[in-house]
Amino acid sequence: xxxxxxxxxxxxxxxxxxxxxxxxxxxxxxxxxxxxxxxxxxxxxxxxxxxxxxxxxxxxxxxxxxxxxxxxxxxxxxxxxxxxxxxxxxxxxxxxxxxxxxxxxxxxxxxxxxxxxxxxxxxxxxxxxxxxxxxxxxxxxxxxxxxxxxxxxxxxxxxxxxxxxxxxxxxxxxxxxxxxxxxxxxxxxxxxxxxxxxxxxxxxxxxxxxxxxxxxxxxxxxxxxxxxxxxxxxxxxxxxxxxxxxxxxxxxxxxxxxxxxxxxxxxxxxxxxxxxxxxxxxxxxxxxxxxxxxxxxxxxxxxxxxxxxxxxxxxxxx
Numbered sequence: 258x259x260x261x262x263x264x265x266x267x268x269x270x271x272x273x274x275x276x277x278x279x280x281x282x283x284x285x286x287x288x289x290x291x292x293x294x295x296x297x298x299x300x301x302x303x304x305x306x307x308x309x310x311x312x313x314x315x316x317x318x319x320x321x322x323x324x325x326x327x328x329x330x331x332x333x334x335x336x337x338x339x340x341x342x343x344x345x346x347x348x349x350x351x352x353x354x355x356x357x358x359x360x361x362x363x364x365x366x367x368x369x370x371x372x373x374x375x376x377x378x379x380x381x382x383x384x385x386x387x388x389x390x391x392x393x394x395x396x397x398x399x400x401x402x403x404x405x406x407x408x409x410x411x412x413x414x415x416x417x418x419x420x421x422x423x424x425x426x427x428x429x430x431x432x433x434x435x436x437x438x439x440x441x442x443x444x445x446x447x448x449x450x451x452x453x454x455x456x457x458x459x460x461x462x463x464x465x466x467x468x469x470x471x472x473x474x475x476x477x478x479x480x481x482x483x484x485x486x487x488x489x490x491x492x493x494x495x496x497x498x499x500x501x502x503x504x505x506x507x508x509x510x511x512x513x514x515x516x517x518x519x520x521x522x523x524x525x526x527x528x529x530x531x532x533x534x535x536x537x538x539x540x541x542x543x544x545x546x547x548x549x550x551x552x553x554x555x556x557x558x559x560x561x562x563x564x565x566x567x568x569x570x571x572x573x574x575x
Contacts, residue, residue: 271303274318277401278325284396285329286336287349287381289555295332299325319407326393326411333389344478346486348545349381350552351531354513375400378515378533378545383433387426394419395426443536444511444518450534450541451509451520457501459494466490467540477549480529493544521556528556 275296282292299321303311314320340347374380375396384392390412397403397411398419405416405423412419438446446465453461470490476482487493508523514533522530531553535543547553 271317271321274321275300277318278321281322281396281401282325282329283352284375284381284384284400285326285392286332287385288552289350289352290551291332295325295328298328322403323407323411326397330389330393330412333392337389344476345482345484346473346475347385347477348473348475348547348552349378349385350555351378351514351519351533351545351547352376352516353555354516373516376515377517379433379437379535379543380430381515382545383430386429386433388422390414391422391426391429394422395430398423399427438536438539440518442539443534446536446539446541447518447520447534448511451511454497455509457498459498462494462497463490465541466493467537467542470540470542470544472496472544472546474546475549475552477551479550480548482546482548528553531556 278296278299279292282295283289286292286295302324303317303321311317384396387395393412394405394408397408398405405419408419408423409416412422414422437443449461450465452458453465468490469488470493472483472487472493474482483496487496505524507529510521510523512519512521512531514520514531517533519534520532521528522532529548531547533545533547534541
């Protein structure tokens with residue numbers, strides 16, 4: 258049962274924090290499913306208190322953020338151990354285009370994620386390289402503009418220590434940064450890649466891929482996928498040609514993935530893979546292919562709602 262129904266329509270200001278908490282938890286965890294669980298647990302702890310206890314809290318929003326941040330911190334610590342047992346590469350859960358604006362369809366809770374640069378796949382992948390404390394400090398301060406005094410309360414460290422954590426995280430961001438092509442250019446490159454892929458146009462594929470391009474796939478051991486990153490455009494094209502003979506009839510559609518132009522692959526009308534791209538200087542440097550069906554849940558119904566005409570171009574990135 259939804260918490261708002263369970264508690265007879267709680268104060269709107271409290272439930273109004275739900276979107277922000279979901280945005281925060283997704284960036285901290287890279288998983289919409291885990292973010293939902295964190296928000297649900299946060300509200301469960303809020304309502305587990307007595308009315309007197311809740312009334313004594315000066316900043317309910319701050320209390321909810323602190324609790325959600327601490328839950329995420331604990332989950333990040335245990336996630337490292339879980340991912341050591343994960344089959345193949347782990348990629349953050351991809352999100353469909355932001356819906357619920359401009360009269361479009363709404364969905365709960367995927368449409369709560371604001372698709373800005375902090376949820377681009379390349380950015381989330383860098384966040385995965387950080388320690389849990391670095392990630393929490395950086396996301397809370399640099400993305401959500403929380404003062405270090407509040408971050409310190411969540412991390413259980415001094416404000417100065419949290420400032421150092423955020424500085425270390427920024428170094429990681431800068432080290433991985435590269436000039437990314439504007440959305441219109443990215444959309445054109447992705448569209449040409451789709452055309453060349455479908456036509457098995459080797460020359461065009463080679464031209465579109467950076468010489469050191471990398472493909473990373475995530476099947477989670479549930480479906481077939483590369484177990485390790487594949488680097489080098491020649492290797493990528495060769496692998497594609499080798500495996501394309503055994504792939505069932507697949508339809509490729511242009512879609513917005515985490516706020517940027519991407520592709521989805523559909524087999525028998527079901528989304529089987531979501532592709533995110535990093536395009537630099539007009540060439541593809543990274544392709545992330547998420548095949549783990551547990552991570553494709555937000556795409557089950559989103560595809561038809563986002564773009565009912567399969568021949569329409571992908572919406573521009575947010």
